[in-house]
Amino acid sequence: MTEVQKRTRIRSGLKLQEQRIGTFLAISLLLLLTSGGATLAQPPAAATTYNQVQVKVQTANALNATYIGTVYNSSGYMEATFQSRYPVFSFDLPSSSYLFAVTALQQSVSRCPLYGEYAKGGVAQAGPAMIYPPCFWSNPAIEYGYSFQQVTGSTSITISTQPIDKIPTSNVTITTSYLNGTAASGASVSAYIVGEWYWWGNSNNRLVLWGQTDKTGKVDLIVPSVPVEVSAWAWLPVNLPSHQTTVQTTVGGEKVNVTVYWQPTYVGLAGSALIMPPKTGASITLHAQQPN
Structure with missing residues (x-):
């Protein structure tokens, strides 16, 4: 075989090898794409949109109260809760149906007698035991209200409360x-x-x-x-x-x-x-x- 024939055969072999490698890479890429082996860039998922819902509380009586607002979904499961010394608060919620419940709680007040009226002062003296009258605690003032709302955008709602015994x-x-x-x-x-x-x-x-x-x-x-x-x-x-x-x-x-x-x-x-x-x-x- 002449030198020219050898070089021609080598070039043909290299060309054939390049074709085989190219074909192999093309097939491999096709398999990856069809079998899920390759991850293509996907458009980002749409972010959840939240709506700001402002809740205002209107009590039946003037109270120095703590306000507790709670949000439930339509199945009765709690979604969020908030406590404040002010009768207004807000929630950021996705669009859906919600139950908003509000409790206004004024803590109970104790009434104790003035023990000084019973004390004699000075050094304790021997004598019969002194029994002080007990303290009395009044029931806390509690008002409750609720509102069922379909939230589709930012909104403001007012919830009126009333004493629980009413x-x-x-x-x-x-x-x-x-x-x-x-x-x-x-x-x-x-x-x-x-x-x-x-x-x-x-x-x-x-x-x-x-x-x-x-x-x-x-x-x-x-x-x-x-x-x-x-x-x-x-x-x-x-x-x-x-x-x-x-x-x-x-x-x-x-x-x-x-x-x-x-x-x-x-x-x-x-x-x-x-x-x-x-x-x-x-x-x-x-x-x-x-x-x-």
Whole structure:
């Protein structure tokens, strides 16, 4: 083979090798793109837009109060809370439906007698023990109000509050059942005002905020005519074999026969519902509560 033929063959081989490498790289890039192995630049996700909602509180009485504002979503779950010495605060929230609840709390005032009137002064003298009259604490002044709002942009709302003992009441019927449709007889049921952190149960003796369901799984409550969260729960026994079992185990290097005793075991089931006026009832399905 001549020198010219050798150089021609070498150039042909190099050219063929370059073509193969180019083809290999093209195929590899295609596989990466189609299989997700390569990450292409993606447009940035749209940032969540927040709307500023200013809440102003208008109390029924002049109070030197602490104001607590709480925001809940439409399912009754808390989204945000704020506490202030002033009757105005704001929240930054995405567009959605919200329940705004406000509590105005004026701390209780103690009234104690002037112990100086009972003291004789000077060095203590021997004699009968002196009993001072007790201090008296008044119930705190509490007002409550709420507003259900559809937030689509920045806005300002005013919530009027009223004393909790002046809030009208409503009769509500709670129906409880298990997942298979069986009535939850004997279940415990309780109700509380959504966003009212300092409710005094004795502020209104007409209220019935707790009860047990009858054989049909129903119970009647008397609650304030405001948003109310109702919870129901029950403990059910687990059907286990009652016979004793003897097992052999090793204790301290020695085989020991141990008798196993079955003890009653219970499973907790619970559920809840949000009642918004003017609704007068709710159905609650109890589900097993798994330990964390």
